[in-house]
Amino acid sequence: MTTFNTSNQNTDPYASVRETTEGRVYSVTGGDWDDLVTEIGATQEERVVVNMGPQHPSTHGVLRLILELEGETVTEVRCGIGYLHTGIEKNIEYRSWTQGVTFVTRMDYLAPFFNEAAYCLAVEKLLGITDQIPERASIIRVMLMEFNRISSHLVALGTGALELGALSPMIFAFRERELILNVYEMITGLRMNSAYIRPGGVAMDLPEDAIPKLREIVKELRTNLKDTEKLLVGNTIWMKRTVGVAYLDLPGCISLGVTGPVLRSTGLPWDLRKTQPYCGYENYDFDVVTADSCDVYGRFLIRIYEMEQSLRIIEQALDKLKPGPVMVADKKIAWPAQLALSGDGLGNSLDHIREIMGSSMESLIHHFKLVTEGFRVPAGQAYATVESPRGELGAQVISDGGTKPYRVHFRDPSFNNLQSTSAMCEGSLIADVVAAVASIDPVMGGVDR
Amino acid sequence: MSDIVKSTPKVADHGAFGVSGTGDTSGYGGLVRKSSQIGSSERPFGSYFDEVVDDLERAYPSFSDAIEKVIVDRGELTLHVKSSRLSEVALILRDELKFEMCMGVSGAHYPAETGRELHALYPLLSLTRNQRIRLEVSVPDSNPHIPSLVEIWASNNWQERETFDMFGIIFDGHPALTRIMMPDDWPGHPQRKDYPLGGIPVEYKGATVPPPNERRSYR
Numbered sequence: 001m002t003t004f005n006t007s008n009q010n011t012d013p014y015a016s017v018r019e020t021t022e023g024r025v026y027s028v029t030g031g032d033w034d035d036l037v038t039e040i041g042a043t044q045e046e047r048v049v050v051n052m053g054p055q056h057p058s059t060h061g062v063l064r065l066i067l068e069l070e071g072e073t074v075t076e077v078r079c080g081i082g083y084l085h086t087g088i089e090k091n092i093e094y095r096s097w098t099q100g101v102t103f104v105t106r107m108d109y110l111a112p113f114f115n116e117a118a119y120c121l122a123v124e125k126l127l128g129i130t131d132q133i134p135e136r137a138s139i140i141r142v143m144l145m146e147f148n149r150i151s152s153h154l155v156a157l158g159t160g161a162l163e164l165g166a167l168s169p170m171i172f173a174f175r176e177r178e179l180i181l182n183v184y185e186m187i188t189g190l191r192m193n194s195a196y197i198r199p200g201g202v203a204m205d206l207p208e209d210a211i212p213k214l215r216e217i218v219k220e221l222r223t224n225l226k227d228t229e230k231l232l233v234g235n236t237i238w239m240k241r242t243v244g245v246a247y248l249d250l251p252g253c254i255s256l257g258v259t260g261p262v263l264r265s266t267g268l269p270w271d272l273r274k275t276q277p278y279c280g281y282e283n284y285d286f287d288v289v290t291a292d293s294c295d296v297y298g299r300f301l302i303r304i305y306e307m308e309q310s311l312r313i314i315e316q317a318l319d320k321l322k323p324g325p326v327m328v329a330d331k332k333i334a335w336p337a338q339l340a341l342s343g344d345g346l347g348n349s350l351d352h353i354r355e356i357m358g359s360s361m362e363s364l365i366h367h368f369k370l371v372t373e374g375f376r377v378p379a380g381q382a383y384a385t386v387e388s389p390r391g392e393l394g395a396q397v398i399s400d401g402g403t404k405p406y407r408v409h410f411r412d413p414s415f416n417n418l419q420s421t422s423a424m425c426e427g428s429l430i431a432d433v434v435a436a437v438a439s440i441d442p443v444m445g446g447v448d449r
Numbered sequence: 450m451s452d453i454v455k456s457t458p459k460v461a462d463h464g465a466f467g468v469s470g471t472g473d474t475s476g477y478g479g480l481v482r483k484s485s486q487i488g489s490s491e492r493p494f495g496s497y498f499d500e501v502v503d504d505l506e507r508a509y510p511s512f513s514d515a516i517e518k519v520i521v522d523r524g525e526l527t528l529h530v531k532s533s534r535l536s537e538v539a540l541i542l543r544d545e546l547k548f549e550m551c552m553g554v555s556g557a558h559y560p561a562e563t564g565r566e567l568h569a570l571y572p573l574l575s576l577t578r579n580q581r582i583r584l585e586v587s588v589p590d591s592n593p594h595i596p597s598l599v600e601i602w603a604s605n606n607w608q609e610r611e612t613f614d615m616f617g618i619i620f621d622g623h624p625a626l627t628r629i630m631m632p633d634d635w636p637g638h639p640q641r642k643d644y645p646l647g648g649i650p651v652e653y654k655g656a657t658v659p660p661p662n663e664r665r666s667y668r
Contacts, residue, residue: 085630087646089615090639094646094661125523254549254576257604268576275579382523383572383583396555396570407640409555411572416553419607448630 046070050430054083058163058434061444065421065433072429077422081415084448092408096374097123098335100405102195104395107410108446109192110155113148114388115446116197117141119408121278121384122397123199126377129328136324137201138279143214143317144187144196145279145386146310150221151180152389153303157228160300160438164241172227179217179224186210200334201327211318218314225311229304242296246424246436249294256420260391260413261306262440265291265298272387279386283320284313296439303389331366333375374403390414390441410449414442490521497580498526501546508545509538527583535586536596539571542584543601547577551598553608556616558641566590567618571598571605588618597623615640 017039018025024043028036040048053064064080088107092100104119105112124130158173181191187206188194196203232238248258250266263270269288273281289305291298327334356364379401385394391413398407417440424436493499498521505528506512515534520527530538542548552572559566565587572583586595597620598605609620610629617638620626628635637644648660658664 082628082630082632087639090646091661128523255603257550257552257602270576276581380522381525381527381570383525383581392552392574394552394572396572398557407555407557409570411553411555415607415611416604419604 047075052433054080058438060159060163060437060442063418063437063442063444063447065437067430067433069430072431074425074428074430074433077425077433079418079421081418081444081447084444086449088449089408089410092405094404096403097199097377097405098374100408101198102193104408104410105193105195106445107449108388108390108393108412108414108443110152110443111148111388111390111393111446112193113141113144113197114386114393115410116195117145117279118384118386118388118393118395118410119397120197120199121386122382122395123377125382125384126380126397126399127199127333128378129200129330129333132328132330134201134325134327135280136205136321137326139317139320140187140202140206140326141197141279142281142284143314144184146313146317147180147183149310149389150225150307151177153307154180154228156389156438156441157232157300157303160435160441161232161238163434163438164238166232166238169228169231172224172231176221176224176228179221183214183217186213198327198335200330201325203335205326206321211321214314214318218311218318222308222311225307233301233304239297241431241435242300242439243293245296245428245432246439247294248420248424252420252423256423257416258391258420260387260389260417261299261302262417262420263391264289264302266294267292272385272392276385278384284316286313296435299439306389332370335370376401376403377405385411388413390443390446391417410446412446412449414440414444414446415449418442418447489518494519494521494526496521496524496526497578498582501526501580501582502528504546505538505541509541511537525581525583527585529585529587532586532588532595535584536598536601538584539598539601542573542582546575548573548575548580548582550574550576551602551605554598554605554612555608556612556618556640558616558643560590560642562587564589567593567616569595569612569618593618594621595619596621597626599623614638617641 017027026036026040048069050067050069051064052067053059054062056063059065062083064083066078066080067074068076086106088103092103095103100119100123101116104115107115121130124133154173154177158170158177161167161169161173184194185191187210188196188203190196248256248262248266250263250268252258253263253266253268259270267290269290271288272278273284273286274288286309289302289309291301352363352367356367377399379399381396381398383394383396385392387393392411393413394411396407396409396411397405400406420440421433421436424440425433428436494502502519505516509515511534515531515538516528517531518527518529520529528538539551550573552574554569554571557568557570559568567590568585568587570583570585572581574581588595593616595618597609599609599620600622606624607629609623610626612618613620613623613626614628614630615638627633631639646660646662648662650660651658
């Protein structure tokens with residue numbers, strides 16, 4: 001067997017050859033491929049194993065693909081994951097329920113609001129306060145999640161196109177994503193990992209001038225998103241790379257637990273926003289986008305048209321927004337003060353500080369306990385799901401009745417969907433592997449957690 | 450029985466300041482809040498749960514032998530299944546009751562539940578019925594074997610590897626039960642409660658902050 005290995009430390013770090021018990025190993029990190037091809041052509045071996053990644057520009061992150069090739073045909077694919085494992089699920093067990101939000105938001109870093117929402121929905125289920133979440137908080141959650149869906153799909157489309165050699169779509173996609181990151185910054189103060197959705201509602205209300213600004217951004221996005229669409233939809237070169245590639249039909253998706261755009265590309269309109277609504281999605285008017293081609297092109301079209309539906313939802317959310325609280329009324333759960341964003345970028349409430357320091361000892365104790373210890377969550381377990389841009393994102397949360405989560409597990413759609421790489425790629429050409437992985441759109445932060 | 454834990458002693462939890470008990474300084478530390486013990490639920494379960502349990506009883510004659518407990522809590526149905534019967538129950542749930550999808554498996558470690566320390570949780574989804582249920586299996590730490598469901602739901606392949614990696618539950622019949630997140634030669638199973646979080650002390654402006662699992666904390 002002949003093996004490529006991208007990490008080797010021989011005399012020449014860029015092109016070394018060594019004999020192992022597994023066969024001859026070539027290390028390639030760049031340089032002249034012609035020499036290598038000539039040399040491999042001279043060997044008697046027919047089977048070649050290529051390590052693609054984990055540091056590779058077209059594996060969508062630190063994903064390692066172990067490919068067995070015969071010529072240019074892939075006979076076997078295995079994924080090596082775990083390169084971005086950071087022990088988030090373990091760390092949460094040592095922090096309070098509220099602090100948990102700041103951890104889960106870092107899992108799938110392209111869809112932070114979905115992680116926060118899934119976690120908070122599960123904690124709220126455990127607390128039994130699902131019905132008490134103020135309407136305004138739910139609407140803000142929906143709005144942010146839909147903005148997030150667009151920004152995540154834009155990265156999927158932009159980098160997916162880039163990996164297949166189309167550079168311009170990425171420039172447009174990232175231009176639009178920038179607008180959405182500005183939205184996050186305006187509302188939450190941060191462009192990613194904002195920990196804005198909290199158990200019981202959201203951290204703070206929208207800034208005063210937010211609604212007209214948001215309407216303007218929606219209008220701008222509606223015009224601009226057409227650019228990405230026009231570049232790729234119906235484009236002959238793009239279609240040659242994507243139509244009929246990485247085929248996975250409905251039985252395949254179901255047995256492999258695949259959800260999201262990949263499942264909808266088989267024609268099944270399974271979208272948790274419609275089938276099992278949460279956060280009041282039943283009150284919005286939108287369509288579930290499907291395709292019937294089961295291929296990369298179908299998944300690409302779904303992402304393009306889902307962005308339009310998200311804009312529709314955001315507009316309805318803006319119409320629905322009425323003044324009101326954004327956190328549950330229960331003072332044992334809600335943060336003691338409605339903090340306002342002050343000049344230093346931190347939340348502050350001078351009124352509240354004046355009250356607790358000057359007049360109310362009880363408030364002071366209450367504040368202290370809530371901030372240092374956190375609230376208690378009754379013992380039990382809950383599983384809450386949201387439709388993330390990549391499919392079903394589930395949060396399995398267990399409480400032992402204490403102030404910290406006993407166990408939090410995220411069923412991340414990237415993790416599950418990535419398993420289908422082998423089913424999509426085996427027997428295809430090596431170039432189609434890149435298209436297949438791009439169409440799954442795995443985010444390694446979510447895969448490895 | 451798996452009563453979802455009465456304040457489990459956490460082996461890894463040691464206060465840096467020698468705090469024992471709750472560490473509560475408010476004067477209310479004597480108040481003990483007992484967590485409610487979740488026992489088997491009684492009929493009617495409400496929602497679609499009666500229907501699911503009825504269907505399963507009809508399709509699976511040895512229901513009463515295989516299902517240890519039926520729990521309805523917070524709008525979710527959990528069936529506690531004997532680990533020896535898991536494959537049978539899973540197959541019937543998939544083929545007869547149309548729970549086509551298994552959304553994976555996750556583990557939980559309850560060191561205080563002697564003989565049932567390790568739990569595996571399987572959230573199931575039926576596209577046909579648009580319903581969800583959960584299977585729960587518990588095994589002793591000394592013999593952590595659960596039959597693999599990869600043959601029934603192929604999606605459980607990586608999920609079982611992850612649960613093995615994190616909890617040391619051995620899924621018998623899995624095609625290649627190897628570590629998936631941690632390096633192949635990693636010792637121990639990180640998500641277990643007796644596995645310390647670790648970390649290094651951080652020095653900041655002359656003071657030293659201990660690693661998270663050694664900090665003073667409220668329990």
